[in-house]
Amino acid sequence: xxxxxxxxxxxxxxxxxxxxxxxxxxxxxxxxxxxxxxxxxxxxxxxxxxx
Amino acid sequence: xxxxxxxxxxxxxxxxxxxxxxxxxxxxxxxxxxxxxxxxxxxxxxxxxxxxxxxxxxxxxxxxxxxxxxxxxxxxxxxxxxxxxxxxxxxxxxxxxxxxxxxxxxxxxxxxxxxxxxxxxxxxxxxxxxxxxxxxxxxxxxxxxxxxxxxxxxxxxxxxxxx
Numbered sequence: 547x548x549x550x551x552x553x554x555x556x557x558x559x560x561x562x563x564x565x566x567x568x569x570x571x572x573x574x575x576x577x578x579x580x581x582x583x584x585x586x587x588x589x590x591x592x593x594x595x596x597x
Numbered sequence: 598x599x600x601x602x603x604x605x606x607x608x609x610x611x612x613x614x615x616x617x618x619x620x621x622x623x624x625x626x627x628x629x630x631x632x633x634x635x636x637x638x639x640x641x642x643x644x645x646x647x648x649x650x651x652x653x654x655x656x657x658x659x660x661x662x663x664x665x666x667x668x669x670x671x672x673x674x675x676x677x678x679x680x681x682x683x684x685x686x687x688x689x690x691x692x693x694x695x696x697x698x699x700x701x702x703x704x705x706x707x708x709x710x711x712x713x714x715x716x717x718x719x720x721x722x723x724x725x726x727x728x729x730x731x732x733x734x735x736x737x738x739x740x741x742x743x744x745x746x747x748x749x750x751x752x753x754x755x756x757x758x759x760x
Contacts, residue, residue: 563748564756565738569660573628577620577645577684585622597639 567592598746602705605739605746606630606712609657609700614716616650617692625666627692631700631723632656636744647682657741659714663734663750664724668692670718693712695720709735710748712737726750 563571571594575585591597612631619627634653641651667677668691676691683689698716703714714722726736728750739748747754 550622554606565660565662565735565745566756568735569658569738569740570605572623572626572643572660573618573646573650573739574643576618576628576643578643578688579621 563593564590570597599707599710600753601748602710602739602746602753603674605741605744606705608741609659609703609714609739611699612657613695613697613699614695616647617695617746618646619688619692620645620682620684623682625661625688627661627666628655629661629692629695630655630657631659632702648680651682655740657739659737659739661663661724661737664726664736666722666724668695669723671720675720692720695722709737710753712748 571585571589574588574592574597580588588597601719607633614629614631615634619625619626621623630650630653630677631655634649637652637654643651665678668675675694676687680686680691682743686690695716698712698720700714700716700719703712704715709726709728711726712724714724716722724737726748727734733749733751735747735749738745740746743757745756
């Protein structure tokens with residue numbers, strides 16, 4: 547019921563992110579089995595609008 | 598706000614699901630795309646997405662986050678949120694069955710706001726929300742071009758759709 551990769555702090559997935567941002571992250575990483583740091587990197591790009 | 602949710606959900610009726618996104622790394626979280634295909638500002642490079650989902654976002658998107666859910670045919674349970682999300686597993690194969698199918702009807706139960714979506718072909722997607730948890734969490738949301746209506750453990754809220 548939750549993402550397998552823990553939501554990164556200070557990035558998309560934490561409580562400050564919007565549902566749209568979390569969906570954007572989900573759609574970007576789903577199926578790829580990224581590690582935590584890769585998810586954090588994408589999440590931060592989404593958060594700052596560069597993804 | 599529940600009326601806004603009803604209105605948003607009602608817009609799904611008659612729409613075909615043209616993409617579903619789920620898989621390893623994202624647990625049981627699922628995106629279902631409906632309606633017009635809206636070109637993305639930047640194409641997604643995720644190779645597990647269909648070319649359409651890589652290039653387009655959905656006019657309407659049902660996004661299931663922190664909920665239990667299940668897909669059934671008229672004869673059997675096909676998968677649930679606890680099913681394997683491997684590429685060849687029951688979760689993705691069942692979600693794939695929804696693609697190309699129109700939404701025939703929706704049932705929003707109160708006060709739980711559990712949702713059942715009836716698709717063509719006798720397929721049913723049922724979403725069961727969590728309640729009475731320590732932290733506030735978003736169960737599912739429905740987005741249109743402008744807004745995102747979110748069903749959370751704290752109630753129904755709206756946010757602008759900022760993609």
